[in-house]
Amino acid sequence: MWGADVSDDGVYHLYVAVALQQALYGLGWAAGARLLPASRPAMRAWAAFSLCTAAGLGLAVMRPLLPPWVGVVGANVFLLLPFVLVWRAVELFFGLPPHRGWQGALALGLLATLVYLGPAPEQSTTRAWVMLLAIGGIIGAAALRSHGPMRHEFGPVVAWVVHLPGLLAALVLLAVLAGVAASPHRHLQDLASLDLALPLGYGMLLACNGIHLAYGGMQLTRLARRLLHLSRHDGLTGLLNRRAMHDVLQDEWQRHLRLGSGFALLMLDLDHFKQVNDRWGHHAGDLALVHTARLLDRQLRPTDRASRHGGEEFLLLLPGVDGLTALQVAERLRQQLQADPVALDDGMRLGLTVSIGVAGLAPGDDGVAALLRRADAALYQAKADGRNQVSLAPDPPPPPQGPPNRQRLAQGSRRARADEF
Numbered sequence: 001m002w003g004a005d006v007s008d009d010g011v012y013h014l015y016v017a018v019a020l021q022q023a024l025y026g027l028g029w030a031a032g033a034r035l036l037p038a039s040r041p042a043m044r045a046w047a048a049f050s051l052c053t054a055a056g057l058g059l060a061v062m063r064p065l066l067p068p069w070v071g072v073v074g075a076n077v078f079l080l081l082p083f084v085l086v087w088r089a090v091e092l093f094f095g096l097p098p099h100r101g102w103q104g105a106l107a108l109g110l111l112a113t114l115v116y117l118g119p120a121p122e123q124s125t126t127r128a129w130v131m132l133l134a135i136g137g138i139i140g141a142a143a144l145r146s147h148g149p150m151r152h153e154f155g156p157v158v159a160w161v162v163h164l165p166g167l168l169a170a171l172v173l174l175a176v177l178a179g180v181a182a183s184p185h186r187h188l189q190d191l192a193s194l195d196l197a198l199p200l201g202y203g204m205l206l207a208c209n210g211i212h213l214a215y216g217g218m219q220l221t222r223l224a225r226r227l228l229h230l231s232r233h234d235g236l237t238g239l240l241n242r243r244a245m246h247d248v249l250q251d252e253w254q255r256h257l258r259l260g261s262g263f264a265l266l267m268l269d270l271d272h273f274k275q276v277n278d279r280w281g282h283h284a285g286d287l288a289l290v291h292t293a294r295l296l297d298r299q300l301r302p303t304d305r306a307s308r309h310g311g312e313e314f315l316l317l318l319p320g321v322d323g324l325t326a327l328q329v330a331e332r333l334r335q336q337l338q339a340d341p342v343a344l345d346d347g348m349r350l351g352l353t354v355s356i357g358v359a360g361l362a363p364g365d366d367g368v369a370a371l372l373r374r375a376d377a378a379l380y381q382a383k384a385d386g387r388n389q390v391s392l393a394p395d396p397p398p399p400p401q402g403p404p405n406r407q408r409l410a411q412g413s414r415r416a417r418a419d420e421f
């Protein structure tokens with residue numbers, strides 16, 4: 001780098017290894033960018049950073065075979081300017097407001113400085129100054145800039161594990177410069193010596209691996225979280241999907257068995273929804289579903305859960321609530337939906353009504369499926385009674401008399417687990 005001697009066998013092989021590693025990471029990021037459109041800009045920046053540093057290291061190790069302008073200045077340009085891409089990639093990864101102007105000015109300034117210094121050996125010390133100062137400064141600034149968002153998204157431990165080495169590396173680089181500058185005994189030319197080429201090579205190896213592993217790991221974590229979210233939520237409304245609600249209901253049933261806590265279910269079905277689609281189009285139907293989901297989300301307590309149960313059908317779980325109270329909640333929701341028409345794209349207002357079946361957990365219910373069947377029957381009743389109304393399911397016959405025993409509880413629990421809905 002900057003004309004430092006890499007002819008020693010150990011240093012040469014180390015730099016070749018780092019170059020190959022960077023090239024491979026670069027190809028990996030480029031492939032990732034093709035596969036994941038949502039993360040493409042940041043991945044492209046990482047790919048460009050990796051491939052440019054690979055090219056820079058390649059030129060540095062081939063320096064004896066190349067003209068000085070290519071072997072020295074070219075290598076330094078390819079090694080230094082990609083660090084501006086690190087700054088860019090970090091901003092893109094966390095969706096931070098871009099600093100394109102500063103980044104462009106920095107890249108141009110560094111390019112002009114390297115060209116101005118040229119390949120002459122007597123400038124190697126100044127080149128080293130410029131390189132170390134810029135790399136240390138950019139790594140430190142990128143770490144500081146991304147610390148808050150990284151902490152927020154991945155937690156303080158991850159943020160410090162990723163940033164501490166980066167900040168330490170930046171401090172070490174700047175301390176080396178300050179130490180050399182302050183010491184009357186050490187000549188600045190030391191920076192270009194073989195002594196520094198080896199630790200710097202290892203430093204690059206560790207830093208590059210650290211950057212790729214940290215950001216690759218965070219990318220995978222993000223992806224895994226996204227997949228988990230998609231597998232449990234309805235894509236249109238953002239509410240829980242049927243499978244996730246199944247798990248929530250089983251948990252609530254287990255809580256009931258342990259603590260005796262009650263709960264109620266509301267099954268909602270938009271009225272004449274087929275006509276909405278037929279008359280106003282499928283997009284208007286989708287808007288109506290989103291509108292309904294938002295209303296439910298706004299109106300329910302934080303402990304209540306709402307899911308999209310099927311096409312135009314929603315299921316609500318109200319913990320700690322009996323059937324009569326749930327009936328009042330249902331009536332309130334019915335009135336609110338009726339009073340709040342959907343705003344269509346062309347400014348039209350589309351009125352909606354809903355029928356709601358309500359069932360509160362009763363002693364005769366031996367599992368979630370039984371309660372669901374009762375809520376479904378109540379919904380059917382509300383539809384049959386003319387729609388735009390709520391209906392409460394009658395309690396099932398109480399279980400045979402006698403003290404509840406462990407065997408019955410266990411039976412209920414097993415049945416609940418086997419429940420399909």
Ligand SMILES: Nc1nc2c(ncn2[C@@H]2O[C@H](COP(=O)(O)OP(=O)(O)OP(=O)(O)O)[C@@H](O)[C@H]2O)c(=O)[nH]1
Pocket residue numbers: 236269270271272273274275277281282283284285286289310311312383387
């Ligand atoms: N736009 C849109 N429509 C959907 C979606 N899922 C289901 N549907 C439609 O919802 C309609 C449901 O129609 P029906 O089951 O006949 O019920 P309905 O017309 O609401 O009649 P009642 O329930 O008896 O009042 C069908 O036309 C489905 O195509 C969706 O995601 N988006």
